[in-house]
Amino acid sequence: MAVRDPAMTDVARLAGVSHQTVSRVLNGHPNVREQTRLRVQAAIAELGYRPNRAARALVTGRSQVIGVVAQNTTLYGPASLLAALEQTAAESGFAVSVGSVRDLDHRSISAVVERHLAHRVAGIVVIAPVESAGEALERLPKDVPLVTVDGDPHRPMPLVTVDQAAGARAATQHLLDAGHRTVWHVSGPSDWFDSAGRIEGWRAALTSAGAEIPPLVPADWSAAAGYRCGQMLARMPDVTAVFTANDHLALGVLRALHEHGRRVPDDISVVGFDDVPEAAYFIPPLTTVRPDFGAVARASLEMLLTQIESVSGGALRRTIAPTLVARRSVGPPPRP
Amino acid sequence: MAVRDPAMTDVARLAGVSHQTVSRVLNGHPNVREQTRLRVQAAIAELGYRPNRAARALVTGRSQVIGVVAQNTTLYGPASLLAALEQTAAESGFAVSVGSVRDLDHRSISAVVERHLAHRVAGIVVIAPVESAGEALERLPKDVPLVTVDGDPHRPMPLVTVDQAAGARAATQHLLDAGHRTVWHVSGPSDWFDSAGRIEGWRAALTSAGAEIPPLVPADWSAAAGYRCGQMLARMPDVTAVFTANDHLALGVLRALHEHGRRVPDDISVVGFDDVPEAAYFIPPLTTVRPDFGAVARASLEMLLTQIESVSGGALRRTIAPTLVARRSVGPPPRP
DNA sequence: AAACCGGGTGTGACCGCTAACAGACAGCGA
DNA sequence: TCGCTGTCTGTTAGCGGTCACACCCGGTTT
Incomplete structure (x- = not known):
């Protein structure tokens, strides 16, 4: 029953231009006359048009989604990290798709990564705090941008970690x-x-x-x-x-x-x-x-984005220094 | 430099069938000869073929992704709920995309929902524990499956809530x-x-x-x-x-x-x-x-899936009863 | 005056998949 | 023998975007 969502051609027809011009307006392409841009934007607003990310992902081969692999996301640390990642990603126009694993073994991780790859995510962040996770990652296709968080410092992969x-x-x-x-x-x-x-x-x-x-x-x-x-x-x-x-x-x-x-x-x-x-x-x-989970998230995303945008890699390793918070549970030792 | 990922036609060519037959094998369509099925599966394995969900989403108009709108996901309750949702969704073959909001006001919620809609998510779960969230939801397009969790009991929307x-x-x-x-x-x-x-x-x-x-x-x-x-x-x-x-x-x-x-x-x-x-x-x-967060997640997903799969709605409301856990912080009052 | 430029726009192909239909071929009752 | 079924498979047409290219046109340059 639901009427088909308006597509680019519908907007184009209403604005009296070609679908390509609509695309240009949407992507902020420079060579569009101001007047045309306004007409198109008006048409978009009138129809309530919403670009279809799936179509875009299909033709470009990459979606604006970042896949995260995590375990035990109810713990405070992982949960904070996840929230920070989501926040940071949103600011760059990326959505975050989480994949939890019960165990960080080769099979579980691969399965989740496969799922993310099937969606053609733009990049993957793996929260890989244990040895077994590292192994799983080495066998992965190498052409997808990947960052590990809290992973193995001795493995040659992009890594962000708390010091x-x-x-x-x-x-x-x-x-x-x-x-x-x-x-x-x-x-x-x-x-x-x-x-x-x-x-x-x-x-x-x-x-x-x-x-x-x-x-x-x-x-x-x-x-x-x-x-x-x-x-x-x-x-x-x-x-x-x-x-x-x-x-x-x-x-x-x-x-x-x-x-x-x-x-x-x-x-x-x-x-x-x-x-x-x-x-x-x-x-x-x-x-x-x-x-500082926020800093970890920012560093991870930054590393991921440089990988996504270019071939030349930036830093392969980022370490975030934590801070001591002094409260009352510490005092001098008792006098004997 | 990266070689194009193998597509259905590549698999088809290798197996000596048409792409459509490959599609049938992938989707478990009945009318495929056993021998053909095996040939196709062998070809899939050999090429490391991975179906492109974006293409699928484009043609079917719905992706196998569920969008979640949540606030403050570092708190124990929301984090547990999120994890449970992810877990349950994965079992039904759905991925989960989280969108956190800082505030549960109309603008923030709409923005995140819009983002989900642009991705053509199959359904949306909104964790909407405050009044302002409810208002935002009423103005949403009505043709997308939606479930609210911990939302307003007086609003006529599909709702799952802890009692x-x-x-x-x-x-x-x-x-x-x-x-x-x-x-x-x-x-x-x-x-x-x-x-x-x-x-x-x-x-x-x-x-x-x-x-x-x-x-x-x-x-x-x-x-x-x-x-x-x-x-x-x-x-x-x-x-x-x-x-x-x-x-x-x-x-x-x-x-x-x-x-x-x-x-x-x-x-x-x-x-x-x-x-x-x-x-x-x-x-x-x-x-x-x-x-019982697991039960909440299961109920939410179940409600969402019935909405996704058919037009006729199931129950509009599910309430999950919590249980008392007795420990040592309770005793009789002091004698005066 | 012809050739060139570049901003603004349209055309067509194509991304990888599914849906609808069409065809081939076997078995089977009339 | 002729349909008529049902199983298996192939063909074609999109889905809604982007990309490469061609086109038009006024203003320079040669």
Whole structure:
């Protein structure tokens, strides 16, 4: 029943010009007389004409869509990144199509990438925080613009990443500066590059301060794991400073410490990573490291767009420095 | 330099059939000889052929993409919903294109919807939790399948929504059952339907229990607001039970109570809403109401697909009941 | 005066696919 | 034997844009 949407020829007929002229007006082509342009624009408005992106994508071979591959988009980090990407892309006239994967293995990633390629997306952003994702990407067709975020620093692909090591160094140093003799680290899953970078930064800070390096406390990203690790740490009287790989872990640690009667920051200091909006309302307010997701999104898109627009590549790597946010969960170590 | 992607005709030539037969194989059309089908599939595999969705979208007039309009996708609720939608859509062979808006006013929403329409999306899901969103939707072209989520219950549009009132009733009743004489409520922003529904449920539960209705404590969705409200509530000795409109508010309230030396649940009981993953690790673990985002996503998509596939509409309204998750933040009122 | 230029516009082909129709060929009842 | 079915396949015409090109025309240049 619905009448066919107006097409370019309809606009052209109404304006008394050819469809090509309409196209020129639409694309801001210079050689159109002002008067003609106005006539065409009036016709467009009158008909409520809306250019068909599918047709455009067909003839140009590329749509104005950017495909994103992500996992676990309910976590604060990925969700923020996704939102920032969408925002930034929209400003450049691109739409964003998300493809979530349950696991970051070769099969899942390829499947989603295939889906994006079938839509002839202009470019793809892969949030690839684990090893297995990297492998999947190497086998991909090489003619589609691609940027990885939080991916493998040792792989020769365009990469934008938060400087995890720098953030971790800052966190650890902050604790050392407060007077602690050493700092324990509750880390994220071992196969994530984020984890690896944070561990590396933590070790580096301790090493360069000549501090003893305590054993790593491995966990995942959840508050539940933080709670378990916290229960252990709470029983160790010589632990006075803990740096957790993210804020959720810190939350779990805080609760465990609280239940064991160890006060924060009087007995133990805690620093997190991510600066989730709630971190300021933990008990006590959490000192943490804030990555700039907006900057990551902007850098990714910029890299993608240079790839899309030209053959010559710009920078292949961009690192975004995070900042430390000091709150009340850090204090000097207890006097013995 | 990149060689043109193989098209249907290339596959056809290699398989020694017409492009139309290739199309038939791709679309699972019945009348194709088994042997031919195999030949075509072999050719597809050999060339690495990938059907061009843009071309398909052009000729059919609809792409296999669903447009989503959302605001503030970094919040836990919207992010979960988005992820669930993506997941569900993928299972039906649809991609999801997100369009975030900063504000849910007429202009912003229309702009994003226009963008989706230009792409000829098959349908649109609008997460429209505030009044101003509803107005924008009424002026939209009526021939595009549309579903609103968490929208205005009084507007005659296809709507899927969490049963906010039921959740709030359950939370309030749970506190009353624990022996509290009445329950205070820290509410979300007044222009959100979610807030309104939760307030309504809270009032209803108190009314039907014959309990006194304390003044509403208005806030927004943030932990910061929860903290401010909590500081006030902590100073009122007769407050023994608080129901907050979401878990972040609860977090803020918990901290304020803690700082004022009021123990939870011994002195005051608290119930939240959303069941964010961290709620189990608040101090103390938070009793809360869990909406089923997966169910919301499934219902939305189902409604959208029936609209897409046929003219006759199915149900115009679906309400998803949330469940109460009991944890340690609720106990009996203190003995006077 | 002929040749040249460049701004403004129209013409036709084509992008890769689907829909509608047409044809070939086998089986089968009349 | 002649239709008449039904299965399988090919042919053709678009969908709504962009691109390459041709055209017209007034103003310079040679």
